[in-house]
Amino acid sequence: MAEFIRDLKRTHSCGELTAKDVGSEVVLFGWVHNRRDHGGAVFIDLRDRGGLTQVVFEEQASHDLQSVAHELRYEFCIGVRGKVISRGSNVNPKLSTGEIEVHALQATIFNRSETPPFLIEDKIDTAEEKRLHYRYLDLRRAPLQKTLMRRSKLNQVTRSTLDGLGFLELETPYLVKYTPGGARNFLVPSRLSAGKFYALAESPQLFKQLFMVAGFDRYFQIVKCFRDEDLRLDRQPEFTQIDIEMSFVEQDDVFAVVEELVTNLWGKVLGVKIPKPFPRMPFADSMRDYGNDKPDVRFEMKHVDLTALVGEHKGGGVGMWASFGEHKAGQIIKALKVPASAAFSRTDTDKLEEIAKGMGAKGLARAKVDEQGNWTQSPMAKSITPELRQAINQATGAQAGDLLLFQFGKEAMVHTVLANLRLFLGKKLGLIPDHGPAKAEDPESWKFLWVVDPPLFEYDEDTKTYAAAHHAFTRPTDETLPLLETDPAKVLCTRYDLVLNGFEIGGGSIRLHDPAVQSRVFAAMGIEKKEAEEKFGFLLQALRFGAPPHGGIALGMDRLAMLLSGAESLRDVIPFPKTQKGTDLMTDAPNEVSEAQLKELHVASVKPAT
RNA sequence: GGGGUGUUAGUUAAGCUGGUUAUAACGCCGGCCUGUCACGCCGGAGGCCACGGGUUCGAGUCCCGUACACCCCGCCA
Numbered sequence: 001m002a003e004f005i006r007d008l009k010r011t012h013s014c015g016e017l018t019a020k021d022v023g024s025e026v027v028l029f030g031w032v033h034n035r036r037d038h039g040g041a042v043f044i045d046l047r048d049r050g051g052l053t054q055v056v057f058e059e060q061a062s063h064d065l066q067s068v069a070h071e072l073r074y075e076f077c078i079g080v081r082g083k084v085i086s087r088g089s090n091v092n093p094k095l096s097t098g099e100i101e102v103h104a105l106q107a108t109i110f111n112r113s114e115t116p117p118f119l120i121e122d123k124i125d126t127a128e129e130k131r132l133h134y135r136y137l138d139l140r141r142a143p144l145q146k147t148l149m150r151r152s153k154l155n156q157v158t159r160s161t162l163d164g165l166g167f168l169e170l171e172t173p174y175l176v177k178y179t180p181g182g183a184r185n186f187l188v189p190s191r192l193s194a195g196k197f198y199a200l201a202e203s204p205q206l207f208k209q210l211f212m213v214a215g216f217d218r219y220f221q222i223v224k225c226f227r228d229e230d231l232r233l234d235r236q237p238e239f240t241q242i243d244i245e246m247s248f249v250e251q252d253d254v255f256a257v258v259e260e261l262v263t264n265l266w267g268k269v270l271g272v273k274i275p276k277p278f279p280r281m282p283f284a285d286s287m288r289d290y291g292n293d294k295p296d297v298r299f300e301m302k303h304v305d306l307t308a309l310v311g312e313h314k315g316g317g318v319g320m321w322a323s324f325g326e327h328k329a330g331q332i333i334k335a336l337k338v339p340a341s342a343a344f345s346r347t348d349t350d351k352l353e354e355i356a357k358g359m360g361a362k363g364l365a366r367a368k369v370d371e372q373g374n375w376t377q378s379p380m381a382k383s384i385t386p387e388l389r390q391a392i393n394q395a396t397g398a399q400a401g402d403l404l405l406f407q408f409g410k411e412a413m414v415h416t417v418l419a420n421l422r423l424f425l426g427k428k429l430g431l432i433p434d435h436g437p438a439k440a441e442d443p444e445s446w447k448f449l450w451v452v453d454p455p456l457f458e459y460d461e462d463t464k465t466y467a468a469a470h471h472a473f474t475r476p477t478d479e480t481l482p483l484l485e486t487d488p489a490k491v492l493c494t495r496y497d498l499v500l501n502g503f504e505i506g507g508g509s510i511r512l513h514d515p516a517v518q519s520r521v522f523a524a525m526g527i528e529k530k531e532a533e534e535k536f537g538f539l540l541q542a543l544r545f546g547a548p549p550h551g552g553i554a555l556g557m558d559r560l561a562m563l564l565s566g567a568e569s570l571r572d573v574i575p576f577p578k579t580q581k582g583t584d585l586m587t588d589a590p591n592e593v594s595e596a597q598l599k600e601l602h603v604a605s606v607k608p609a610t
Numbered sequence: 611g612g613g614g615u616g617u618u619a620g621u622u623a624a625g626c627u628g629g630u631u632a633u634a635a636c637g638c639c640g641g642c643c644u645g646u647c648a649c650g651c652c653g654g655a656g657g658c659c660a661c662g663g664g665u666u667c668g669a670g671u672c673c674c675g676u677a678c679a680c681c682c683c684g685c686c687a
Binding site (some may be wrong): 034037040041042045053060072087092094095098115116118119121124127129132184202203227230235355356357358362391416420471492508556579580 | 612613614616617620621623635636637638641642644645646647648649650663664678680681682683685686687
């Protein structure tokens with residue numbers, strides 16, 4: 001008798017048989033998705049990554065075939081040879097193969113399965129912890145299979161698009177030299193150089209610039225990066241970037257390539273036509289209106305900065321605002337207006353305050369505006385001067401019934417609190433969905449945005465110095481370059497972030513290729529020449545050998561995949577993700593190693609006291 | 611480093627102000643059933659209530675601690 005696999009090769013996937021195939025004999029391999037045993041006939045839904053096909057073992061089948069049929073259970077891996085039969089009027093409209101079924105002529109069990117800890121269904125309630133422990137079973141579920149197949153498509157379209165634009169796919173090392181600053185690195189002890197360590201690359205940044213120096217002109221790489229920082233819903237310690245670098249370009253040239261790539265991805269993966277070019281917003285506007293550099297511009301509800309206004313009115317009689325009489329550096333006061341239509345209850349506003357406190361706020365001052373423009377339900381209602389109240393009503397455009405939320409204090413805190421409140425309100429008021437696009441097929445659901453021209457430096461209050469807001473190799477804008485020595489805080493740079501629906505999906509810059517400007521930037525940063533040489537000597541030296549003007553970007557592949565598939569979490573688009581503590585629940589990494597291994601690596605491990 | 615939420619059969623949950631035999635659904639096992647596709651019907655098994663302390667005559671329930679998971683702040687491109 002013909003044997004499966006040796007003689008009987010798979011003829012179709014479980015998702016492709018239709019009425020056209022009726023009458024043909026087929027061989028299917030897959031997993032038992034479901035069984036409906038009627039005593040006589042037994043129905044099996046057979047599953048592979050293509051879909052589901054109903055297989056029928058009829059009553060009049062041979063004894064052997066029947067006993068196989070009765071033995072089948074969830075997730076048995078089986079092979080079936082059978083005939084495609086029309087279901088006639090008994091079609092199952094939920095299945096792509098619902099017009100037909102396969103009547104088994106021969107079947108084999110390749111492998112039985114233990115009872116799975118959870119059912120392999122599209123929607124399950126099982127705790128993620130459990131799913132991660134049995135990730136290989138979780139990955140059998142259709143939504144995850146779809147997501148990873150889509151991710152494969154993402155890779156393929158990226159390669160073909162960039163190849164078409166003349167980019168070379170080149171690799172860079174993962175084991176690199178540790179350089180302080182920026183993200184914390186994973187360290188790898190060197191066995192051959194006692195007491196020394198490699199770092200796992202947090203990005204191919206310096207190497208891709210060296211490709212430009214070497215004359216490769218246009219480089220890209222779909223590359224793993226490693227960062228030893230705390231995890232979030234959209235942050236994993238190892239993640240994938242689409243890394244791009246180009247020579248002889250300015251910002252617009254990089255944007256054109258990225259827009260071509262991204263619209264191509266959305267076109268080929270989702271069939272959505274995204275309009276080009278993407279809108280641009282200065283960093284300063286983004287901070288002013290949204291309190292961060294990755295605004296979700298699918299809805300308005302902008303922040304209103306009241307710092308100057310409250311200052312003019314010397315606090316306007318409000319005790320906690322009195323200090324704003326004279327402007328204090330780094331302290332701001334901002335408001336958010338919740339429209340009357342929200343009709344928030346006391347419980348709702350208490351919830352808002354709770355969220356604010358969770359972000360480091362001391363509280364959340366609020367005021368409800370009535371018909372006359374007076375404030376009610378507010379601790380400030382009695383003390384505030386009518387002039388300031390009126391001015392704030394005007395600045396916020398508050399109408400009767402609107403609720404005003406105030407936050408004041410350190411700029412970073414105010415921005416964090418109000419930016420997160422704004423997103424919470426956007427979801428609560430139904431202006432944006434909880435996650436993902438409103439309608440994947442609607443271009444309006446995808447709001448791409450370039451955030452441009454951020455400051456080159458950030459003032460570090462601890463060290464009282466200016467530090468590069470990003471990395472030290474970003475070129476200042478031509479207009480603000482002269483301020484480098486006189487007013488470094490005002491120097492902007494040709495750095496850009498690509499934002500989609502409130503997620504930062506990419507960031508890059510035009511690099512500093514001119515050693516003369518480079519040393520001026522280091523000087524402004526207070527970095528000694530010697531220190532710079534120690535950290536980045538090889539790059540600085542390379543730049544002195546006729547480095548071309550160049551720039552690039554890195555796109556977060558995982559985030560693209562997450563947004564493209566409407567997933568809630570990065571973990572849903574990474575085959576084998578880490579938990580929030582960076583562990584792998586399936587393999588139990590990281591784990592302890594033997595003393596002998598440590599010795600070989602010249603490493604001593606100190607276990608924390610328990 | 612900080613704040614919050616959670617942990618009860620294989621899975622998901624219920625279990626109120628503490629009260630003696632800890633429920634349900636799905637899954638599992640056995641039996642019956644030719645047309646189901648969330649198949650149906652009958653029966654059954656299955657629990658150290660995360661762990662460690664405490665309060666109490668008595669703790670799944672109250673208190674403290676620990677672990678693990680998740681969300682957020684800090685951190686991070």
